[in-house]
Amino acid sequence: MKKTLLIPLGLFLVLVVFLAIGLTRNPSEVPSPLVGKPAPAFTAPRLDAPDQKFSGKDMLGKVWLLNVWASWCVACRYEHPILMEFAKTKTVPLVGLDYKDQAVDGLKWLARFGDPYDLSVSDLDGRIGIDFGVYGVPETFLIDKAGVIRYKHIGPVTEDAIKTIIMPMVRELQK
Amino acid sequence: VKLNRIPERSLMSGWIAAVIWACLLVVQISPAALANVAVPLADDPVVERRLIVISEELRCLVCQNESLAGSRADLALDLRREIRTLIKGGKTDAEILDFMVSRYGDFVLYRPPVKPITWALWFGPFLLLIGAVVVLVRMVRKGQRNEVTPVLDAAQRARAQALLKDSERPS
Numbered sequence A: 001m002k003k004t005l006l007i008p009l010g011l012f013l014v015l016v017v018f019l020a021i022g023l024t025r026n027p028s029e030v031p032s033p034l035v036g037k038p039a040p041a042f043t044a045p046r047l048d049a050p051d052q053k054f055s056g057k058d059m060l061g062k063v064w065l066l067n068v069w070a071s072w073c074v075a076c077r078y079e080h081p082i083l084m085e086f087a088k089t090k091t092v093p094l095v096g097l098d099y100k101d102q103a104v105d106g107l108k109w110l111a112r113f114g115d116p117y118d119l120s121v122s123d124l125d126g127r128i129g130i131d132f133g134v135y136g137v138p139e140t141f142l143i144d145k146a147g148v149i150r151y152k153h154i155g156p157v158t159e160d161a162i163k164t165i166i167m168p169m170v171r172e173l174q175k
Numbered sequence B: 001v002k003l004n005r006i007p008e009r010s011l012m013s014g015w016i017a018a019v020i021w022a023c024l025l026v027v028q029i030s031p032a033a034l035a036n037v038a039v040p041l042a043d044d045p046v047v048e049r050r051l052i053v054i055s056e057e058l059r060c061l062v063c064q065n066e067s068l069a070g071s072r073a074d075l076a077l078d079l080r081r082e083i084r085t086l087i088k089g090g091k092t093d094a095e096i097l098d099f100m101v102s103r104y105g106d107f108v109l110y111r112p113p114v115k116p117i118t119w120a121l122w123f124g125p126f127l128l129l130i131g132a133v134v135v136l137v138r139m140v141r142k143g144q145r146n147e148v149t150p151v152l153d154a155a156q157r158a159r160a161q162a163l164l165k166d167s168e169r170p171s
Helices: A003-024 A074-089 A103-113 A127-131 A159-174 B002-041 B045-055 B074-088 B093-104 B116-148 B154-168
Strands: A043-045 A053-055 A064-069 A094-099 A119-123 A139-143 A149-154
Touching: A043 A119, A064 A074, A074 A094, A074 A159, A094 A127, A103 A119, A119 A127, A127 B074, A139 A159, A149 A159, B045 B074, B045 B093, B074 B093
Parallel strands: A064 A094, A094 A119
Antiparallel strands: A043 A053, A064 A139, A139 A149
């Protein structure tokens, strides 16, 4: 058999490998251009005390997590018990961003399911969410001491993601 | 006559019910419909036209096969509002696209920018085409060369010729 006849077969196999890799990737996870960049500055009213303002700058010097959630978000309910467990470990401050949600509904939700957050702020019109490139709730950002976003988790945080990605990064960043 | 009257009456009451229902529906639906659809259209038509041109270039990240102009997702609504504000703030189209890319990445653009990471995407098809043409030309040339090599040897050729001459004679 001529060797040249094997070329199309080889090309086909390359194509198969590319397509197979493509199938394992999740198209709804769009890598954020914000990873490695300073977190967008924001100031927002606290959910529990709207007259008090919280700013991202308040967290400078700390490694912290910003979790985007909402009372209307179904996937957040799956994530919630995992965040409750995570909050018990007191590893890093967990700040909630109640995205496009009425404060009343957000507070009711926290009262019903428990509040894992050190504090939550209200993003009623979704303006902060847009600056953070949020396109689906829940999303979670890991922010370092200098206020730089180091990691973005799209969709519900899983135990696996905490163990294999977030915790090792936190430990590294806290050094 | 008696038999006829009953269906007539039920037909009438059916009509009345339908009219009442229609009135109720109109009363209930129209304020909501006006609030959702009419308000954006009442804005500056020049701004709206630019908004449509820009947002057709952008992907809605919630439903990825829809443009930002066509999507009815909540986020698309918010982003259109955001773009409208930027347009009114005097931003250029390029600045508005930058605003979107800096938040959501190149993926929001339906036309990916030409840069090293997208070279394969932009130029790959042309490379494949050139490669295919080269292969095709080679194969055709090889085919032509093969044709020149005689299929019959001298003796076979002479016999074939003789047979052909035979068949030309009228029998």
